[in-house]
Amino acid sequence: MAKQALADIKVLDLSQDIAGPYCTKVLADHGADVIKVEPPAGDPTRRLGPFPKDEPHPEKSGFFLHLNTNKRGITLDLSTEAGQKVVKDLVKWADVLVESFDPGVMAAWGLSYDELSKINPHLIMTSITNFGQDGPYRDYVGSELTIFAMGGKMSSAGIPSREPLALPGNQVQCQAGNCAAMALMAAYYGRQYAEMGGQYIDISIYETQMASYNSRMGLLVQYIYTAERALRSTGATVGYPSGFYPCADGYVTIQGGMENWRKTAGLLGMPELVSHPRFSGVGQYDMEARVEFETTIWIPWLLERTMLEILETVQAAKVPCGMLSSVDDAVNNPHLNARGYFVEVEHAAAGTFKYLGAPFKTSGEWWQIRRPAPTLGQHNDEVMGGQLGYSQDDLAGLRQRSVI
Amino acid sequence: MAKLPLEGIRILDMTVVWAGPYAGMFLADLGAEVIRVESLQMKPMATRGTFARPSKAGEARAGNSMYPGRNPGERPWNRNTWFNGSGRNKLSMTVNLNTPRGKDIFRKLVEISDGFIENNAAGAMDRLGIGYETLKQWNSKLIMASASGTGATGPWIHHRGWGNHFEATYGHAGLIGYPDLGPDATPSNVSTDAAGGVGIAFGLIMALHNRQQTGEGQFLDLSLGENFLPHVGEIFMDYTMNGRVAGKLGNRHPVYVQGAYPCMGKDEWIAITIATDEQWRALCNVMKRPELAGDERFATLASRHQNHDEVDEVISSWTKENDNYWLFYHLQKAKVPSGPVQWEDEAYKCPHLWERRFFIPETQEDLGTYLYPGTVYKASKMPLVAKRGPVRLGEDNEYVYKELLGTSDEDYADLEARGHIGMDYAPEIP
Secondary structure (H helix, E strand, O other): OOOOOOOOOEEEEOOOOOHHHHHHHHHHHOOOEEEEEEOOOOOHHHHOOOOHHHOOOOOOOHHHHHHOOOEEEEEOOOOOHHHHHHHHHHHHHOOEEEEOOOOOHHHHOOOOHHHHHHHOOOOEEEEEEOOOOOOOOOOOOOOHHHHHHHHOOOOOOOOOOOOOOOOOOOHHHHHHHHHHHHHHHHHHHHHHHOOOOOEEEEEEHHHHHHOOOOOHHHHHHHHHHHOOOOOOOOOOOOOOOEEEEEEOOEEEEEEOOHHHHHHHHHHOOOHHHHHOOOOOHHHHHOHHHHHHHHHHHHHHHHHOOOHHHHHHHHHHOOOOEEEOOOHHHHHOOHHHHHOOOEEEEEEOOOEEEEEEOOOOEEOOOOOOOOOOOOOOOOOHHHHHHHHOOOOHHHHHHHHHOOOO | OOOOOOOOOEEEEOOOOOHHHHHHHHHHHOOOEEEEEEOOOOOOOOOOOOOOOOOHHHHHHOOOOOOHHHOOOOOHHHOOHHHHOOOOOOEEEEOOOOOHHHHHHHHHHHHOOOEEEEOOOOOHHHHOOOOHHHHHHHOOOOEEEEEEOOOOOOOOOOOOOOHHHHHHHOOOHHHOOOOOOOHHHOOOOOHHHHHHHHHHHHHHHHHHHHHHHHOOOEEEEEEHHHHHHHHHHHHHHHHHHHOOOOOOOOOOOOOOEEEEEEOOOOOOEEEEEEOOHHHHHHHHHHOOOHHHHOOHHHOOHHHHHHOHHHHHHHHHHHHOOOOHHHHHHHHHHOOOOEEEOOOHHHHHOOHHHHHOOOEEEEEEOOOEEEEEEOOOOEEOOOOOOOOOOOOOOOOOHHHHHHHHOOOOHHHHHHHHHOOOOOOOOOOOOO
């Protein structure tokens, strides 16, 4: 296999749930050797679906399998001295350590950055938590929804007559992991090539949203410049057609007005629209004219065509357009499949499924699935026995005391 | 001042709109010399404003204005909200790349640079004659990162769109919105841009690392859709494992009860998630409704989820009588996951962000000093410092042309006369 860009990086991953594992997935998928440490009962994500046929099983969680590709897995009870000793031994091996426990927990276990950097001064340690390691909200509890509500662009999302809207899935936590991977990559580069040594990186999921270009950052600056909030609006902007419209088998979103009006006229085979007295020019600002155009000309044209037909036709005319794909449409998308985006991954317990592929492509094939997510404790012997040199008796003792 | 990781690294930047400039911000904050290569003859869409010269009357009428005090000012392109949010710590030079002389200048820059980032439509750089195949002849060690909705290869690379169009095509927009309303009520969203900016920066630094190890340059082909989809991976796994097509949940969760609940005042809300029985009991206590803790309808995870509408009714009848920050503090004392939906002004007043010094002052000549949002990490040896505020168009022409490229004073004056060098868009640009 071609050498992956991060093949030289060794990561000790104590994180659980979503944000930390997403960070270490990005590193592992690009070649890093990641040792994932789970409590003996397993990362809680093992108990989150989806499961094949909806039958819960700790080795078959689709979420866990997706988040933990390419990692080796061991179990440790970190609240025990024996577990903490294994961590300290592995810290000598590691370049990077990622953890996501509540602030103060690692310190209580004698595993703070102060302690661990004494063992390995070159260690780059990252903690990912809701609000960061200090500040008045440090110990506050949160969820995907509540952190987004506070940090992200929620107040302006939705329509005025209804509640503000959050984002789907667990993407806030994934983006936080993404940010952590970037900061870690910079710190590692600094250590290797700018003689910066090790350092500590504090990731606050709240702040990864507050400094996000999913509009939040721009809207904050807008406020600071104008003292005005970005209110929820009904979405009708000047220029039409613009926004979502129904078609034969779903919806499309099109930006066909204003500077694109001429191209839209061509698309419809109606050159007279270019200088139409009611719809063109100033007419593009007229909401009543908009309704007339949409109901008498535009939507009838769309309703005769499928999403894919419209996408291809409209894009060929160089008018910006998207189709409202379901997950089904996305997985069957011809462009994604031509680019080989989906990959098949085989897992001993869960079976073989299609997974999402590389976030970006390089000629060096830096992104690879070398192994699926680990089964619980899969690499206990390999890491503690083989790598750290613990004897079979040592390992038996740890098992007996439920340390591993 | 102590070193930053990317000091000594030079990156040429032809990014536009949001994702690309966001990446440039991270690289600049981390110490790289990020030089925006801009044109006075061509203003890219939605970059440094929708228009180069918006009318003051238009800004006065608009729903929201993108300019300080709703005033575009003399050089609106230096005063635009969306550009300025990520504009700090960068440099800017101007050149007309549609001329042989301009291309020659760009070539000389490529020869002395380490990286090149751009997020124009797929193929745009090739059409300008500065695609990777050409650039690597000039500098075999160059790292070029190209980001676009579609990525650089494939049957749809001619597709054009903004973030929201690709969000729809890649399956994200269909997951957002009110379950009972159509897609026209779906808010426009660009998670792909936020993820993309971070992804471009990560990829570029990884490629710099690889270059140190191998001496090789690299081309990074980033599709904003492909980069983002792993952020909703579990939704895709449900399809690939079970054939299930996810719909919109609004603010709801597949297992827990949660929502945004209305509070006292105009358009004030609090988000609450109840993930365990213990949190439900704690919530009932704070609401002073202890009898609800044992109510059969709400006693378990499953029963609460089944009776979600009633749960929402109970919670909102309480929240609407109270201030959302008061609720927040009391719920947090009881360890109930909660958070106010924060408007921009509320974010600026957040005591946690103040103590963590999240906002930073940035100063710029056409604007003055304002407080801007900082960044996504706090690193002990990579502090965020705004060495300069949002970069002005052509602000570093002298430095780049004279110091980096050794341009003589005569040639510099000639380039100015021919419209390459300046700080104002050509007068015909609206």
